[in-house]
Every structure is written in structure tokens, then in C-alpha cells.
Amino acid sequence: MSVILRMLFALALCLGLSDPSAAGDGKAIVLTVEGNIEGERQTFTIADLEAMGTEQVTTTTPWHDGAVTFEGVAVARLLEHVKAKGETAEVTALNAYFVDIPTEDLIRNGAVLALKRDGNYMAVTDKGPLFLIYPFDANPALRTELHYSRSVWQVSSIAIR
Amino acid sequence: MITLVRRLAIVSVLGLAAAAVAYSHLIVSHQSTVEQANRYDLAWTGFNGRLEVTSLRERVARFAATGDAAAGDEAKLYFQIVVGRLNTWGSGEFGKFIASSPLREARFEGLVRDLTLLEPLVNQIHEDGARLQLMRDLVAISTAMDRIGGEAYSASLNEADAVRNALRQKLEVETWITGTLLTLGTLLVVFLLVQNRWLSRANATVAESAANHAFLARHDALTSLPNRLAFHDAFALEIERRAAGRVAVLAIDLDGFKAINDTLGHSAGDALLVAVGNRLTRMVGLWQDASAARFGGDEFVVVLRVEDGVSEAVEKAENLRRALAEPYRLPDGTVVIQATIGVAVATPAMPDPLQLPDDADLALSHAKSRNKGTVQVFDVTMRADLTRRRRIEADIITAIALGEIAPQYQPQVDMETGQIIGVEALARWTHPILGRIGPDEFVPIAESSGKVVELGRAILEKACAEATLLPADVKVSVNLSVAQLVRDDLVDTVSEILGRTGLAPSRLKLEVTETIVMSDTERCIATLHKLKQLGVAIALDDFGTGYSALSYLRLFDWDELKVDRSFVRSIGSDPHSLSIIQAVVGLASQLGIKVTVEGVETEEQRNLLRHVGCRIGQGYLFGAAMPLTALSARLLRTALPAPASRRAHLRLVETGSPST
Structure with a gap:
């Protein structure tokens, strides 16, 4: 299977480089935040997000082999940044997947909007460009179907309600 | 029964402990089952993959139909999303699911290879040929993803079913364990109740026996009266x-x-x-x-x-x-x-x-x-009597040793001739403080205090010794008590006293009462036989007062009968008494037994007795009991020309004390 994964990885790399929305240049808009926030709607590039300050989370997940180190913006900081005033965050992904998450859950459990995996920006083929991740290893109580469903990859927008 | 219940209780406790351990194990395994149930849902990931490839096909079709550039971009994005999906399928939990079946793994590898080959076609989506090719190939890709997605759904269902089964089994085990816990708990409670009952029963027994003891300590066991x-x-x-x-x-x-x-x-x-x-x-x-x-x-x-x-x-x-x-x-x-x-x-x-x-x-x-x-x-005099009695009892042995208790002699007279033919030795006590004490008083005391044997022996010894000082034709009678007669050493004692004092056995006469012989007839008769073999005469005293006098006449070869004074006392008033005496005398003479009548006090009685054939009499008419010296004087007075044997007696009178 490793041969196959290498093939996929190679494919992902080449797609990522050719994709205009990829994080490569840092100028493309990767995230839209709207709803009950300051200014109703704010957009972010990778650089904007990095400017908020990033942190690292190392954890295992059901979707990766072995432990993975993610780097990104703490959701709490992002919500603070946009002055969110709502109890629920409606997170939507590129593939139209969406899930409602209580903001309190995101803040209390230290959810991170990851930009990088193991030091590399993430392509769409690698659950990029943004991946909402919980520190599962730090808090094993998070290893439930519920929090797996809240770990949204290919995040494109967040609406605060 | 007790040990059985105890064992049961121990088994119950051990069972409870085992059940508790099993229960905690069960809870741990519950947690693992819960975790299993919480596991990442394969079906969802599979289902989303199928949606994504469908979306990709839909975008490609829309681009083909409208030529819309946005649709083309979306098609390219969805291609990446599908590649990303396969990436997800190939790793982590879903990767394990893929690897769990070689067939599935091969199918997945084929899928990845096919998808990889589509990449140039996606980039050339503006070209009709490439697009058509893409649309054709995506059908196969979609089918393969449907297949794997469907399998993931089945696997997920199976897993859920397995979890449910495991839970059901564990629930069953839990039910059993709970049942066991309840049963054992109930057993323990029952045991406690039983033990409580035993304890209270034991308590009751102890209390009862304590009460019993308290009762017995203060009550007579036989009659239950207070003691x-x-x-x-x-x-x-x-x-x-x-x-x-x-x-x-x-x-x-x-x-x-x-x-x-x-x-x-x-x-x-x-x-x-x-x-x-x-x-x-x-x-x-x-x-x-x-x-x-x-x-x-x-x-x-x-x-x-x-x-x-x-x-x-x-x-x-x-x-x-x-x-x-x-x-x-x-x-x-x-x-x-x-x-x-x-x-x-x-x-x-x-x-x-x-x-x-x-x-x-x-x-x-x-x-x-x-x-x-x-x-x-x-009345208060009785207390004085008691004091006197205790004094007598305390002094009796000393009195014997000091000679305060000594025999006096009552004459036995031939009523024809008036001659003294014998004397009866009677114990007399002159106490230094209490004065004269009668035998009626001190003999029963000596008997009740067990000193009568010493008393009897002392009187016997003294009488034998003094008899040697009397004329040889005067016999001496001494009373034997029952205590003396039942002792094994009586014959030896008599024989020894005779030897020491030198009195001829034929001059000694021992008197026993009917009642003495009654108490242990065989043994007494045997002893009397031995005494008789020594040469001593045996008299039956108080004759006529017992129950079966005549049968005793047959039992032993008596030398003499002494008719009780009660017969003599009434011969003046009651003609039957005289008849009885006459009959006894007649019977005795036929059996060759001498008769002595006691209690002769008047001339009239003597005459009547003589008339019915009585020879020997004893009583106040012939003199009360007197000391040896007085007796010697009396013998001297009534003496006919003295035989040689009486000289000793004369000597005694000349040298003895003058008290009479």
C-alpha cells in the first residue's frame, strides 16, 4: 500500500503546486468568517492567519498513520480576533460538508485551525488548506464520534450564529 | 449445623468478593466496548467519498454542457478533493479497514492507479476528447468507490452489531453477577439472622443457668425449699x-x-x-x-x-x-x-x-x-442444760482418765438366803464442779459424742480390777454398749483386761440389751460366742422390753436373763406381770438359763417373786449402787464364816478409805 500512498502523495504535491487556491503564495483567500462578528464578514489569507500567531498540536488522528504535528491558529484566538458574539460556529468545507460546533467547545478543548502538517502547508489533497483539529492525545476524552465529526478538513468558511 | 452455616457464610463472603472482582472487570470491559462504539465511523468516510466522486462527475458534466469556467475550476477542485479522499482512505483507521481484505486492498490499489491516470485528463478538461475520456473513466472510478464505500458501510454495521452483541453478553453476565451478589448477600443476611438467634438462645441458656445456680445456692435441691x-x-x-x-x-x-x-x-x-x-x-x-x-x-x-x-x-x-x-x-x-x-x-x-x-x-x-x-x-433453763451438756461432753475423757467416772456396784442377792452372789458395775461420775452426774445423763452424751467406747473400756477394766478384791464367789456384771460390741477388738480387749487384772473369766458377766443385738445380729452373736469361749458369762439385759424376745432366746446360748424392772414395778397392781415373770422363769429354767429380776424395791415384791420361783433379785431393797469400800463392808457384815478367799476383802476394808 505504501507504493500507492506515495503515488497519491506525488499526485497531491503536483496538484497542490498547480492549484490557485493552494497556500503556496499566501495571498489567496483561504477563509471567510461571517455572521455575528465585527464587520459581518471577514476574509483571511494564510498570511493573515499566520499573523495572528500560531501554535503547534501533536496528536494521532483516525485519518493519519502515527502522530502528526499540526501548526495553526487557535480557534479561540481567531474568534477573539473577529470579535465573535455567538454560541455556535457553522463550519463549512470545500466539499460542502458542514457542522455546527458550540464556540465554547472549540475554546475549552483548544481546537486549532491548522495551516501546516509536519511543517508543510497542506494541499486540498492533504485536507488543506485549513484543517480544524482537536488535541486528541492531550485529552483522550475527545476521541469520540462527536469530536471526530467536528474535525473538519478543507475548511473554507465559518459562520458565527 | 453451626459449622455448616459458618462454612456457608465464608463461601458467601468469598463469593461476594469474587463477584465484586468480576463486576469491576466487567466495568473495565464495558469501557472498552463503549470506546469501540465510539470509534471512528467508517461508513461516514466511505459515504462522503461516494458523494465527492459523484460531485466531481456532476461538475465535469456541467462543464461539458455549459462550458462554464467556474464549473471547470470546481471540477478541478473536486478532483483534488477526491484525491484527498483516497488519501484519507489509504491511511489511519480506514487504511486499516482497506488492508483487512487483500481483495479490497487490490481493488483500492487499482482505484488509486486509475485516479492517478486521470490527472492529465483533468488538466486537459477543455479538450473534448480528454473530457469524454475523463467522463468515461470516472464511471469506473465511481463504481469502485461505491464498492469500497458500500463495504465500509457493511463493516460499520457489522461492527455496530458486534458491539451490540458484546454489550448484550456483558449485560447477561452482569445479570448473573448481580443475581449472585443478591443471593450471596441474602445468604449472609440469613446467616446473620441465624447466628443472632443462636446468640440470643445461648444468652437465654446462660441466663437460665445463672438463675438456676442462684436458685440452687439458696434452695434445697431435694425439696426446693429455701436452705x-x-x-x-x-x-x-x-x-x-x-x-x-x-x-x-x-x-x-x-x-x-x-x-x-x-x-x-x-x-x-x-x-x-x-x-x-x-x-x-x-x-x-x-x-x-x-x-x-x-x-x-x-x-x-x-x-x-x-x-x-x-x-x-x-x-x-x-x-x-x-x-x-x-x-x-x-x-x-x-x-x-x-x-x-x-x-x-x-x-x-x-x-x-x-x-x-x-x-x-x-x-x-x-x-x-x-x-x-x-x-x-x-425456756431459758434449756440453755443452761445445753451449757451443762457441753461441759459434760468436753470433760468426759479427762474424767475417765482421772477416775472421776468410776464404777459403783449394786448387789445381786439370792432372795432365799439374802446372800450377795454378784454385783452389777454401774458407772458413776462425781464431777469436781457439777457434782454427781447420773449415767442417764452422761452415757447418752458419751454415746452421741463417740466417747462411749473409752468409757465402757475404763469401767470394764476398773470393775475387773476391783472384782479381784472381792470374794471369789461374787461375780461382777458389766454392761456392753453397742459401740463396743461392733468393734473388732472387743474380744481382744476383754481377754487382755482379764489377763492384766488376773480376774477369772468365770467371774465376769457381760450384759447386752436386746436392741444391741438387733442392730447387727449375726456379727453380734459371733462376737458373743467368742466372748463366751473366753469363759465369760453373757446376760441378756432389759428382757421383755424388746420386740421378739423369745426368738433371741433361740439365737444364743444365754447364761442369764435379766427381767426388766417395769414388770416388777407393776406386779402388785397387774396380775399379768407376775404371770409373765412366772412364765419366763419357767421357760428359762427349762432352757437352763438363770433369771435375775431387776427393780425389786419392797418386801412384798420379793415375796411375790420368790413365790413364782425367782431366786436372784436386784434393787433398792437389797441396796443401791455403792462404792467398792461400802460394798466390802456390806459383804463383811452379811458374811457367814468367811472362806479363805474373803481375806483379801478384809484386807481391803482395813486399808481402804472409810468413805461410805
């Missing part, structure tokens, strides 16, 4: 109590109880005592403030309150005595027994009322020694 200890406590309380009337004590003793015990056996004796106790309790129950106690043996005591003093106490004691004299129907037969009762009543001036029981006992002793079967009221 001496309980009586004294109750009596002291009764004295303390300032109730109306005066306290009286009745001391009760059964006459001849020992004989009943000896003849009918101890069980009959015990049954009689129980019956007496019951009768006493019933009688006493009729009186106010009265209670009965048993002091032991056939001694009972009643304490009561009397309003009218002595007269009421005596009346009640008489009632009691009559009631106790009614026949008793025992298992061994009907028994009639008399009771003697001593009465003591507290007087207001009494210095020590606690002395009452002793006073009653003293009155009882007094009555027993004089008038059995009567009621006797205590």
Missing part, C-alpha cells in the same frame, strides 16, 4: 421488719427418719422428705408472713409471725405436728412418721432475737431426749 442460708437472710429481714406481732421459729425434726431411710432405702427417704416439704409448704402457706426452710437431713424450720405470742405459736405448731403425722403415701408404700417440734417466740425484751432459731433447736433437742412427737416451747 439454711436463705432462711437466715429471710429471718434477719423478718426481725428487721417492724411488722405487727412477734416473730416465732419452729424447729421440726422427724422421729425415726433414720430407720425409714435404713429400712426402705434412700429413695424412699428422699420421697418422704419431699412429701414432708410439700405438706409444710401447704400448711405454712395458710399463715400470714410465714415461710418454711430445710436445714438438711430431716431438719425443717418455719418462721412465722404471731399476734398472741406463745399460745398462738404452740397452737400452730400443734396443727403442724398433727398434719405431719398423717400417713404419707409414697411409691414404696404408706409411711407414718411423727414430728417433734421446738418452739421459740421473740419477747419484747429479748437482747438478741437472731438467737431464736438456736432457741427453737434447743427446745427441739430437749423434746427429742424426753418426749418425742410433741411440741416443746423453749
